Amino acid sequence: MNIPINKNAPVQSSFNIYIDAPKEKVWGLLTNINDWPNWQSDITQAILNQDLGEGVAFKWKAGGLSFNSQIHTMIPEEKLGWTGNTIGAKAIHNWFLSSAGKGTEVYVEESLQGVFPNLFTGYFQKNLDKGVQKNLMELKLVSEK
Numbered sequence: 001m002n003i004p005i006n007k008n009a010p011v012q013s014s015f016n017i018y019i020d021a022p023k024e025k026v027w028g029l030l031t032n033i034n035d036w037p038n039w040q041s042d043i044t045q046a047i048l049n050q051d052l053g054e055g056v057a058f059k060w061k062a063g064g065l066s067f068n069s070q071i072h073t074m075i076p077e078e079k080l081g082w083t084g085n086t087i088g089a090k091a092i093h094n095w096f097l098s099s100a101g102k103g104t105e106v107y108v109e110e111s112l113q114g115v116f117p118n119l120f121t122g123y124f125q126k127n128l129d130k131g132v133q134k135n136l137m138e139l140k141l142v143s144e145k
Helices: 023-031 033-039 115-119 121-143
Strands: 011-019 043-047 057-062 065-075 079-086 089-100 103-113
Touching (some): 023 089, 033 057, 033 121, 065 089, 103 121
Antiparallel strands (some): 043 057
């Protein structure tokens, strides 16, 4: 990864899941940012106005918050990473895909830092863990259709 998660951040989460679908399909869903609201129930808007690639910025909304993000790593069908900023918090979010039999093993990790994660660590940790697991399950469900 061009930017690893911050191992010193007050809030960190990582999970993995097996998806019974080929890597190409999973990758396509992850990288079609404008389509995120169609399969990620917490995202209400996602806007990418150019071709996806390292350094490209995109905006999205979830949970009533607006996020400004930028792709920092893109290795097709293997790694996708982005940073994101919102009021009082900064995230580093990384996806890793690998073939596993007929399907795909997906590992995701995220770190949160900033004023709010520092002040409300327990709250942010609980919500990040829940959100990452939900995101993986939604990716699994849409990939396996």
